[in-house]
Structure formats: structure tokens, C-alpha cells
Amino acid sequence: xxxxxxxxxxxxxxxxxxxxxxxxxLIGSWGLAKLPDFYMRLHGPTKASTLGVGCTLIGSLxxxxxxxxxxxxxxxxxxxxxxxxxxxxxxxMGKAALRRRLKGVPRTRNMPDR
Amino acid sequence: xxxxxxxxxxxLFTAAALLNLYRLAIGPDIVDRILxxxxxxxxxxxxxxxxxxxxxxxxxxxxxxxxxxMGFVSTVAMSKYxxxxxxxE
Amino acid sequence: xxxxxxSRKFWLPRPLFSLFLALLWLLLVNDFxxxxxxxxxxxxxxxxxxTHAFWPEEARIKRPLPLLRYVLVLLVDILxxxxxxALRILRPAxxxxxxxxxxxxxxxxxxxxxxxxxxxxxxPGTVSLHYDAKAQTLLVHALHLEDEADTIATIRERYEQPxxxxxx
Numbered sequence: 001x002x003x004x005x006x007x008x009x010x011x012x013x014x015x016x017x018x019x020x021x022x023x024x025x026l027i028g029s030w031g032l033a034k035l036p037d038f039y040m041r042l043h044g045p046t047k048a049s050t051l052g053v054g055c056t057l058i059g060s061l062x063x064x065x066x067x068x069x070x071x072x073x074x075x076x077x078x079x080x081x082x083x084x085x086x087x088x089x090x091x092x093m094g095k096a097a098l099r100r101r102l103k104g105v106p107r108t109r110n111m112p113d114r
Numbered sequence: 115x116x117x118x119x120x121x122x123x124x125x126l127f128t129a130a131a132l133l134n135l136y137r138l139a140i141g142p143d144i145v146d147r148i149l150x151x152x153x154x155x156x157x158x159x160x161x162x163x164x165x166x167x168x169x170x171x172x173x174x175x176x177x178x179x180x181x182x183x184m185g186f187v188s189t190v191a192m193s194k195y196x197x198x199x200x201x202x203e
Numbered sequence: 204x205x206x207x208x209x210s211r212k213f214w215l216p217r218p219l220f221s222l223f224l225a226l227l228w229l230l231l232v233n234d235f236x237x238x239x240x241x242x243x244x245x246x247x248x249x250x251x252x253x254t255h256a257f258w259p260e261e262a263r264i265k266r267p268l269p270l271l272r273y274v275l276v277l278l279v280d281i282l283x284x285x286x287x288x289a290l291r292i293l294r295p296a297x298x299x300x301x302x303x304x305x306x307x308x309x310x311x312x313x314x315x316x317x318x319x320x321x322x323x324x325x326x327p328g329t330v331s332l333h334y335d336a337k338a339q340t341l342l343v344h345a346l347h348l349e350d351e352a353d354t355i356a357t358i359r360e361r362y363e364q365p366x367x368x369x370x371x
Contacts, residue, residue: 073233
């Protein structure tokens with residue numbers, strides 16, 4: 001840890017990305033823990049957690065690019081991978097839940113009766 | 115500034131992982147548990163990246179990439195198993 | 204496999220995919236030297252040439268400029284709608300009105316439908332759950348469904364129309 005040689009405003013940008021990402025990911029997991037039915041719980045991880053981890057990865061990318069000479073781009077790869085796969089895994093889990101005929105909360109509109 | 119913030123971010127992600135463990139424990143359905151495991155994988159990627167910065171390494175990205183791959187493939191495989199009762203059709 | 208050894212179709216069946224593979228290789232090794240660029244380009248030629256026999260039909264991107272605009276709109280929308288979802292999660296759950304709805308598709312390209320389903324899952328508080336190929340509908344779950352017709356109209360206008368333009 002020797003981040004003293006970085007200008008303060010660059011540090012501020014990295015810090016903002018890291019903190020924002022962590023907060024959003026925590027909210028996503030909070031949603032996973034507290035929402036009442038599976039279909040609602042699916043929203044927390046697919047959106048909030050993906051964005052949260054994406055922001056953390058971008059913060060890390062900025063940090064390593066500014067710290068060392070030359071850019072570090074592998075975080076961009078992980079971020080792209082996460083954003084490409086999160087909808088697919090959500091789709092598969094949702095299909096599995098429909099197949100198992102999980103019930104939503106009673107006030108859900110147009111609950112499919114398959 | 116970064117040295118102060120990284121432990122805070124790690125604490126937040128650890129809290130998120132604990133919430134995922136709570137969901138993993140109480141279920142109620144197996145699909146909820148798959149979802150909890152998937153989210154746990156995503157949060158652990160963030161924890162690895164943060165510890166990477168903390169230790170000043172920048173060699174742990176292969177690990178993050180592998181966990182991302184394993185998380186995705188295992189989630190899809192388990193969902194597929196629940197859909198068909200068979201991983202390989 | 205009737206294409207001759209000299210034609211472009213044999214060596215570069217999908218130029219965009221080759222470019223993507225080369226770029227992916229550079230990101231993976233994190234080293235932008237000439238040697239790795241050449242190796243990446245060689246892989247970009249070799250992998251599609253070997254595997255294109257068992258890939259599905261390639262989607263044709265007709266206009267790259269609307270694609271760029273679509274990606275930008277998508278990034279902004281991901282940020283915006285994620286904040287909306289985060290706020291909804293923080294509110295008490297009894298204020299939420301979850302609901303399912305069927306989204307009738309007007310796209311016919313498989314790749315475009317995949318992109319649209321992923322977009323729906325990533326953006327406005329909705330997750331696509333099931334694709335019915337026969338009826339051409341997507342079953343979508345919304346975390347907070349106020350007006351079904353309004354949500355469908357938003358998706359159609361904001362995402363499906365640009366996709367139609369790109370892949371037509």
C-alpha cells in the first residue's frame with residue numbers, strides 16, 4: 001500500500017467507485033435477504049450486485065492503471081463477463097422457479113398458473 | 115484515503131456475504147439457495163479484487179475470472195438440472 | 204463446406220468475431236506488445252475457421268452507429284434503473300406491487316431476441332423469465348408493476364426499435 005504518490009482527486013475517484021460499489025452490492029444482498037418471494041428476490045442480485053461489483057472492478061482498474069505505468073485491463077474483462085452472464089443466469093433460475101411452480105406473494109399480478 | 119476506504123468496502127461486502135449466507139440457510143426452496151450461492155460468488159469476486167488492491171498484488175485477477183466462470187457455469191448447470199432432472203440431455 | 208481455400212469465407216467466416224477474439228486475447232494476457240497482438244490475430248483467424256461449422260447463423264449488424272448509441276443508452280439506463288431498484292428494495296416490501304406480464308416480440312432474429320432479453324433483465328426493474336418461441340412472447344416479472352401497457356410501450360420504444368434498426 002503506497003498510494004501517497006497519487007493526486008488526491010484521482011484517489012477521490014477511486015474511493016468513490018469502491019464505496020458506491022460496496023453500498024449498492026450490500027443493498028442487493030439486503031434485498032435477497034428480506035424480500036418476500038423468489039421472483040422479487042431475483043431482482044436484487046441480478047441488478048444491484050452486478051452493478052456493485054462492476055463499480056468495484058472499475059475502481060480497481062483505475063487504481064492499478066494509475067499506480068503502475070501501463071494500464072491494467074483484466075478487470076474490464078471480468079466486468080464484461082459479469083454483465084453478460086448475470087441476465088442469463090437470472091433467466092435460467094427464473095425458468096427453474098417457474099418449473100417448480102413457486103408461488104409469488106398473493107398480491108402478485110397475473111401469476112402464471114403453469 | 116484509499117487505505118482507509120478499502121477496509122470499509124470489505125466490511126460492506128462481508129456484510130453482504132453474511133446476508134447471502136442467511137438466505138442460503140433459510141431457503142425455503144432450492145432455487146433460493148442457488149440464487150444465494152450465485153450472489154455469494156459475485157460478492158466474493160469483489161472481496162478478492164479488494165484484497166488484491168490491499169496487498170498491492172494485481173495477480174489475483176485470474177482467480178476472480180475463474181470464480182466468475184465457475185459461478186456462472188455452476189448456476190446454469192444447477193438450474194438446468196432442476197428444469198430437466200438431468201444435466202446432460 | 205464447399206468454399207474454396209482462397210475465398211474470404213473460408214479464412215474469415217466472421218470478421219467481427221475474429222476481431223473480438225483478438226481483443227479478448229489481449230485483455231486476457233494484459234500485454235499489448237506486437238507479439239501478443241499477432242498471436243491474438245492468429246487465434247482470431249484459427250478459432251472461427253475451426254468452429255464455424257457448428258455455430259448458429261451469424262447475426263448481421265447492419266448499422267454500427269445505432270449499436271454504439273444503444274450501448275451508451277444501455278449503460279446510462281443500467282445505472283439509473285439500478286438506483287431505482289435499490290431505492291425500492293430499501294422501502295418496506297408491502298409498498299411494492301410485483302407482477303408478471305407477457306411481452307409480445309416483434310423481432311425475429313435469435314441474437315437480437317437474446318440481446319433484448321438480457322437488456323430487459325439488466326434494466327428497468329424487470330427480469331425476463333421465459334421465452335415462448337411458438338407464441339413469440341417473453342414472460343417478464345417486474346418488481347413494481349404500475350401500468351402494464353406503459354411498461355411494454357417503454358421497452359418497445361426504448362430498446363426494441365433500436366435493435367430492429369441495428370439487425371434489420
